[in-house]
Amino acid sequence: MATQTTAVVDRTVHAPRGRVFDVVKEWLTTVDHKKIGLMYIGYALIFLLIAGVEALMMRIQLAVPNNHFVSPQTFNQLFTMHGTTMVFFAGMPILFGFGNYLVPLMIGARDMAFPRLNAFSFWISAFGGFLLYYSYFGGSGMYGAGSAPDVGWFAYAPLTARVFSPGHSTDYWTLSILVSGVGSIGTALNIVATILCMRCPGMKMNRLPLLAWLYLVTSGLVFVTISPLTAAQIMLMLDRYLGAHFFDTQAGGSAVLWMHFFWIFGHPEVYILVLPAFGFASEIIPVFSRKAIFGYPAMVAATVGIGFISLTVWAHHMFTVGLGAPGNAFFTFSTMVISVPTGIKVFNWLATLWGGKIHFEVPMLFSLGFLFQFVVAGLTGIMLSVSPFDWQLGSSYFVVAHFHYVLVGAIVFMIFAAFYYWYPKMTGRMLDKKLGQWHFWLFLIGFHVTFDLMHIPGLLGMPRRIYTYEADRGWAGLNMAVSIGGAIQGIATLIFVYNLVHSYFKGKEAGADPWDAWTLEWSTASPPPAYNFAETPTVESRRPLWDLKHPNDPDSKYEG
Amino acid sequence: MHHDDATTTGQIQLPTPTVWPIVLALGVALLVTALVTSVYIGALGLVLILMGSVGWFRQVLPHEAHEPVPVETEEIRVETARRLLKAAPISDERRKILPIESFRISSGIKGGLAGGFAMTVPAGIFSVVKYHSFWYAVNLMAAGGFVSWAGASNQFLGEFHLRGLLAATAIHGMISILVGLLYVAMLHMFPKYPILSAGFVVPLIFTGLMHTAIGVVSPILNQRIEWFWFVASQIFFGLVCGFVVNLHDKVRTPQFQALPFAVRAGFEMGPGTGAPTDDAAGKKNEEENQA
Structure with a gap:
């Protein structure tokens, strides 16, 4: 028997659609967290496509031996821009976009704590991205050398010194990250303040949706890790412009110092990207298993544990530098330890699925793909955490395959899942299910063809960042297959983009709660009004909509 | 941030849209860009930073600028189309392995x-x-x-x-x-x-x-x-x-507290206490369930 309860749901009185100028002005001046979230997502999608095209160009170059599809200089620029764009201008903004949109709605708030700072953070991040790509036009500098940055996304010293990197290409890389870092810290500050101070009545910390918990920890990591990166960028600028010698080994500086600065940001950055993906999984898997999340307190504890431990593992990126026995032992140990809280999460997601009534909707398909692939990525991560193993395979395509398994297999899959799950809330329209299934299966096949096979040339000794290779190395067939897999992923992504546009105009009406879900964002209209909730909601459990839908059997009866 | 109840006032106060955050962000970006372009770009950035800062201050001091947003509410159902099934009974025997x-x-x-x-x-x-x-x-x-x-x-x-x-x-x-x-x-x-x-x-x-x-x-x-x-x-x-x-x-362990009083008091032997349990009966139940 269906249980029915009534609740107040809001409907904004919409102003009549104005001219194009009015619409543009409305978006440029908005301080509404939902619009800013959507702008983050739109801007990140554009950069995701750009970086995806760069990846495909690299794969065309590597598909056959002795290829000259692009020049060596262009290839160096491609992998630099691809890595930098994906991490700073696609991954972080898209996750901040979802956080901006969802966190206030999920905790029953009207907006972020600092709406104007929110707008400033978005715009300065966006200008950082534009600055990076302006390097293609302005990177030649006064020496007439250089163009886009070509020093890799981690820009190791001494390659960034003026003598090896003339012109302004490296400066554009440094400045764009510096500028976007300001925006990242602003958004993190906003998320923390919003979660801590703006929860609706009854939303205690132990009733906070897991997505909000994960964004809270992610934001804490942003505070801790962007600071050393920013400091290092300023030191690099001082080296390049004022003759400082922080990273100049010939003048008493240290190239390894840069590596420490970079990776103490760089590795937690992986968790900055993956924790929101965990949050998406923790919201989507229970809804499509028709069960409450298994082990909520353990999930929160594991999240906080991951946050702390992730700050202690950075030098596993530097095993090949020669850290010495104590350093190797410590970073091997800490890297292995982080698999414990991560494993707790995986087991809890599996336990949520176990015995559930699983609905294979498109968001769930991507979530299941994420679960499997994240475990595989974790296993190769444990292999690489063993320093002697890393000495053999560090800087090989095995490492590239490993981290793409995390970044694509886990994070991108969950970003797609999040799109299919929350797009109805954001637009009021359902994404087309058939196209979504095509997208999922093609992307899954493309992903596994690309990244499963990519491990093997790595094991056979193919170094990463290599421009081309001789035909007698035995890598040719595998590289061709990897490139074909990349093309399949590209086709799948185009289907997704088409689905986004097509469904916006012709998608099925979603209604307020198309998934029969349990968190607060589903209690308001789709898309939500500017003020989110006409009445500030009150919650009594972790699943407030479950309580409304099942007044005879509310969660509040069982939660301590 | 005002959190007044729209059902009584018919409107909600929200922060006024403002151009100053984008102006300030553009100013900062241009000032930084001057390092690799031209001093004139930097000068423009500085002007925008000053304008953005003053404009922003005037937005929030002495009071944050808000605008009323009219609200129309209607009552709709929050409901589930799915049936709530009664949980299937589970034999107590299944939990006997938990130590007391x-x-x-x-x-x-x-x-x-x-x-x-x-x-x-x-x-x-x-x-x-x-x-x-x-x-x-x-x-x-x-x-x-x-x-x-x-x-x-x-x-x-x-x-x-x-x-x-x-x-x-x-x-x-x-x-x-x-x-x-x-x-x-x-x-x-x-x-x-x-x-x-x-x-x-x-x-x-x-x-x-x-x-x-x-x-x-x-x-x-x-x-x-x-x-x-x-x-x-x-x-x-x-x-x-x-x-x-x-x-x-x-x-x-906490499992001990769940036992009947007679078992806790030592008058009777219960599951998990080391006493022989009716395994045969338990197996029979499982078979019946499977059938």
């Missing part, structure tokens, strides 16, 4: 330390009989932690080294405590033959595990280990550790 009594963690630490201490006796005898020095066994244990000791001679290993003693004590103590804690978690699950399980089964399993892994864990130990003496030491550890753990009183 367990050992304290402290008894595991004590047992581990006692076993570790006892283990030094056969290890010491081996060391003295075969290499005429008690320190050989100590240094061999420590060598796993020192890469530079990988090629050490028997004479070197037979000498006293403070580093070796400290490292061996730390390694041996840590492993002994961990195994003691394992005994605490495990022994009450196999209450029938504690001497067999603690004294022989676990040491032999641990030996098998070590035999497989020792080449990776400690190559020097792998080269020089005497498996007979190793197994003897393990069994000695297991017997003493198991004995010490079993000496301590057990504590009742």
